Amino acid sequence: MPTFVQILDFIGTFAFAISGIRLASAKRFDWFGAYVVGLVTAIGGGTIRDVLLDVTPGWMTNPIYLICTGLALIWVILFGKYLIHLHNTFFIFDSIGLALFTVVGVGKSVALGYPFWVAIIMGSITGAAGGVIRDVFINEIPLIFRKEIYAMACVFGGVVYWGCHLLAMDTVLTQIISGSSVFVTRILAVKYQICLPILKGEEEPDI
Amino acid sequence: MPTFVQILDFIGTFAFAISGIRLASAKRFDWFGAYVVGLVTAIGGGTIRDVLLDVTPGWMTNPIYLICTGLALIWVILFGKYLIHLHNTFFIFDSIGLALFTVVGVGKSVALGYPFWVAIIMGSITGAAGGVIRDVFINEIPLIFRKEIYAMACVFGGVVYWGCHLLAMDTVLTQIISGSSVFVTRILAVKYQICLPILKGEEEPDI
Amino acid sequence: MPTFVQILDFIGTFAFAISGIRLASAKRFDWFGAYVVGLVTAIGGGTIRDVLLDVTPGWMTNPIYLICTGLALIWVILFGKYLIHLHNTFFIFDSIGLALFTVVGVGKSVALGYPFWVAIIMGSITGAAGGVIRDVFINEIPLIFRKEIYAMACVFGGVVYWGCHLLAMDTVLTQIISGSSVFVTRILAVKYQICLPILKGEEEPDI
Numbered sequence: 001m002p003t004f005v006q007i008l009d010f011i012g013t014f015a016f017a018i019s020g021i022r023l024a025s026a027k028r029f030d031w032f033g034a035y036v037v038g039l040v041t042a043i044g045g046g047t048i049r050d051v052l053l054d055v056t057p058g059w060m061t062n063p064i065y066l067i068c069t070g071l072a073l074i075w076v077i078l079f080g081k082y083l084i085h086l087h088n089t090f091f092i093f094d095s096i097g098l099a100l101f102t103v104v105g106v107g108k109s110v111a112l113g114y115p116f117w118v119a120i121i122m123g124s125i126t127g128a129a130g131g132v133i134r135d136v137f138i139n140e141i142p143l144i145f146r147k148e149i150y151a152m153a154c155v156f157g158g159v160v161y162w163g164c165h166l167l168a169m170d171t172v173l174t175q176i177i178s179g180s181s182v183f184v185t186r187i188l189a190v191k192y193q194i195c196l197p198i199l200k201g202e203e204e205p206d207i
Numbered sequence: 208m209p210t211f212v213q214i215l216d217f218i219g220t221f222a223f224a225i226s227g228i229r230l231a232s233a234k235r236f237d238w239f240g241a242y243v244v245g246l247v248t249a250i251g252g253g254t255i256r257d258v259l260l261d262v263t264p265g266w267m268t269n270p271i272y273l274i275c276t277g278l279a280l281i282w283v284i285l286f287g288k289y290l291i292h293l294h295n296t297f298f299i300f301d302s303i304g305l306a307l308f309t310v311v312g313v314g315k316s317v318a319l320g321y322p323f324w325v326a327i328i329m330g331s332i333t334g335a336a337g338g339v340i341r342d343v344f345i346n347e348i349p350l351i352f353r354k355e356i357y358a359m360a361c362v363f364g365g366v367v368y369w370g371c372h373l374l375a376m377d378t379v380l381t382q383i384i385s386g387s388s389v390f391v392t393r394i395l396a397v398k399y400q401i402c403l404p405i406l407k408g409e410e411e412p413d414i
Numbered sequence: 415m416p417t418f419v420q421i422l423d424f425i426g427t428f429a430f431a432i433s434g435i436r437l438a439s440a441k442r443f444d445w446f447g448a449y450v451v452g453l454v455t456a457i458g459g460g461t462i463r464d465v466l467l468d469v470t471p472g473w474m475t476n477p478i479y480l481i482c483t484g485l486a487l488i489w490v491i492l493f494g495k496y497l498i499h500l501h502n503t504f505f506i507f508d509s510i511g512l513a514l515f516t517v518v519g520v521g522k523s524v525a526l527g528y529p530f531w532v533a534i535i536m537g538s539i540t541g542a543a544g545g546v547i548r549d550v551f552i553n554e555i556p557l558i559f560r561k562e563i564y565a566m567a568c569v570f571g572g573v574v575y576w577g578c579h580l581l582a583m584d585t586v587l588t589q590i591i592s593g594s595s596v597f598v599t600r601i602l603a604v605k606y607q608i609c610l611p612i613l614k615g616e617e618e619p620d621i
Contacts, residue, residue, distance in 0.1 A: 030403035032359050033352025051258055051465055052474065060259065060325050080407060118474050139348045141553045145447025152446050196444035200494060237610035239566050240559025258465055267466065267532050287614060346555045
């Protein structure tokens with residue numbers, strides 16, 4: 001029987017993979033290219049985190065992420081043209097993934113004994129770095145650097161995790177509160193189109 | 208005296224480096240930039256594999272890859288304009304490199320005790336990831352996501368390796384059969400322009 | 415009390431972060447995006463080096479680099495439009511950073527027992543790879559592959575380090591001479607617009 005967290009993990013991985021595969025299909029990638037872009041979107045953040053923490057990436061010990069990405073690819077091949085109607089569903093799934101991945105990243109770093117500012121960065125990398133690699137592969141400027149609040153929701157969730165930890169809360173409760181704050185921040189940011197200010201600078205710096 | 212495998216390794220590295228240097232020259236990179244792009248094309252895949260497997264990358268213990276890339280750069284500087292006539296030769300060399308790198312990647316992972324689905328991915332990364340970094344550096348969408356079968360030949364070779372292993376074949380024979388299957392797949396794919404299907408999706412997904 | 419090297423490290427980090435933030439602002443990144451680009455410009459090279467050397471990246475044990483990048487972001491937000499007048503100052507700061515990062519990278523590799531050709535590459539990665547990631551993130555072809563001598567100054571500084579080491583010089587003296595040679599090379603290269611030759615090749619290679 002999968003646990004509740006494993007089910008959330010599967011949903012999040014599926015949503016992240018779908019986001020990569022859809023953007024790959026807009027660039028006319030072939031099936032293999034779409035699979036790879038979906039996979040790096042789903043596991044890229046966690047892989048960078050694990051390389052930095054010097055532990056074995058999760059997908060190298062459990063094939064579920066590869067299988068999940070394969071199912072996402074089949075889904076898009078079969079139902080691609082109806083996906084646009086599921087936009088809101090996937091947005092919710094993607095936000096679930098973002099919340100869960102952040103909590104997993106923060107928790108893993110804390111468990112390894114790293115200070116909280118490292119854990120917050122690792123949570124953000126877990127949640128958002130896969131999307132950055134995705135955008136580099138499809139040759140676009142990473143969305144999260146320009147659009148509404150995304151990675152900042154991870155940072156906020158990490159800070160909340162820290163706060164709960166300082167208050168000596170139970171670990172499971174801490175993870176639920178932290179994950180919920182990521183999820184709610186992301187939902188509110190999109191609903192009310194909350195953006196960070198654009199950085200205005202010179203037109204063409206020379207460095 | 209270099210062994211047969213070392214000679215193949217040198218030929219493959221040389222061909223991979225040449226492919227990076229030629230694409231860099233089309234973008235008007237300087238000599239240094241061309242050298243770096245050639246080098247990451249040749250050693251990038253193996254480096255990512257070794258970082259994931261948590262072992263020291265091969266080029267950090269043996270300077271042959273740096274020297275080989277340097278020779279490739281000198282070759283392009285001296286004979287660049289005649290290279291187009293050697294197109295078929297370099298295609299054969301590149302396919303030799305792809306086959307050998309795949310077998311080395313699969314074999315190294317299996318030797319470290321990883322399951323076969325990890326080994327197949329590591330073989331594909333060894334063979335194809337250098338070309339992905341190359342294309343990111345020259346600011347193009349990676350070729351292998353869109354063109355005829357390339358990384359899929361690595362995946363196929365990894366599966367063949369697995370099959371031979373299940374049949375309890377001798378290691379050297381396994382490697383020869385696996386490498387040949389990569390080589391032949393790649394040659395046939397280009398000769399008959401065998402492509403994977405393009406993924407058709409919505410025009411502009413919004414995630 | 416910070417040491418002289420720590421002050422130089424802070425100046426170099428600040429200058430590298432500023433270069434990333436300014437380029438991000440020209441692409442209309444938001445504050446978060448600009449911070450991330452500034453950060454990877456400052457710490458990206460050292461992080462790649464430490465992953466390859468299999469040691470913990472420096473920014474995971476000392477938050478100074480994150481704080482320094484934050485100060486750089488505030489600086490650009492407040493004084494962005496005047497920065498163009500400080501062009502020469504930042505060029506000097508950037509060259510200090512390049513020199514220091516190179517020496518740190520070479521020194522760390524030598525201390526870990528790697529041969530000098532590895533140390534020279536690690537010095538160059540420390541000095542120049544952050545700028546490559548920066549340019550990939552803003553979706554431009556990396557500047558250092560096309561413009562006047564930059565990473566070659568790191569290579570030269572690494573070779574000088576090696577020469578001093580062969581002459582059995584004192585470590586501190588070796589570092590000063592090596593760092594100065596990077597700094598002077600970079601200053602002269604820009605002042606006299608010294609470039610490496612462009613690699614001329616076929617117009618459109620097919621591999």
